[in-house]
Amino acid sequence: MSPVLRTVNRILLGLVGLVLLAAGAGLLAAPPLGGRHAPLLAAQTRREHWQAGGWWWWAVAAGLALCVLLALWWLLAQLRRPRLPAVVVDTGDGEFAVLRGRALEEAVAAEAGALAGVARCRVALRGRRGAPSLRLALELEPYAVPADALAALAGPVLGHARTSTGLAGLPAEARLRVPRHRASRVT
Template structure:
């Protein structure tokens, strides 16, 4: 079980954080300029142009300058918003093709396969909760598995069971020879153990 390219969470988190900070800075700068123009900082500050003399003169004498600036701002804002929203989109698999032939095609939803694995692992003794997500591309998926256990003294037994039972079952069900896996174990001994029948 090793970290694959589909698990570049640190880079994605840094990207999201940087975009968010840049957006907040630009939003604050725009708000300050608007407040100054509306006279919040005094009538004298509202009368002083924001732009240097030659640029201010050009802007006053050219009718298309401010509409072009506004259109450019809208385009940059839409691109930035789309980029920011793309950072929050997860690369979860929608559907995987298991087999195809003259009689038809067999597909499975990535979410259903992940939930089946999470249910299997959640039933293990001492496991409080499990969440799984298949990510990446249908031809080269990767698994992100989060397990909360109540037994911090014996993580090796849980890892062995995952390696020998749960993960081979999923690979077999999906018809895959190889499935990179990132397992995140969290220990929470305070909760009550759930009985599994």
């Protein structure tokens, strides 16, 4: 999930929480109006305040429609895939080629997975077409040294990816994970 979407999620949850807290506190603090089974607003009050202005219900409908549209936008933002579908590669003759993002991900994953001490590798291409970045998740073997795996990844693997895309820099974020294993016993 992108940092912007994460921030929007936190702000939305905070606002919803504050609105619910204020509504609950307001209902708890308000004295009972007409008894336990009486409506919150009497019929006379509804006629005077809510039906007098013809604009009122249009404003309520517009506000609710805006809330529905924002909720749909938020839902679609949650479901959107953050992967980059393609990278623009300068061919050197004034033209550009398009490299599929999946192809680059698979090539980097295959090369990183073949490193000594790496059990599995997952790669995701992110960013923009002209400025991509890689996110790698490496699962190391129990005997692997993380510093060696990271050095091998940063050297030849990312170097080949930069060369093949023609980019001067290809930022990468690597997350290393070592699975749990039993200690080996010497007898």
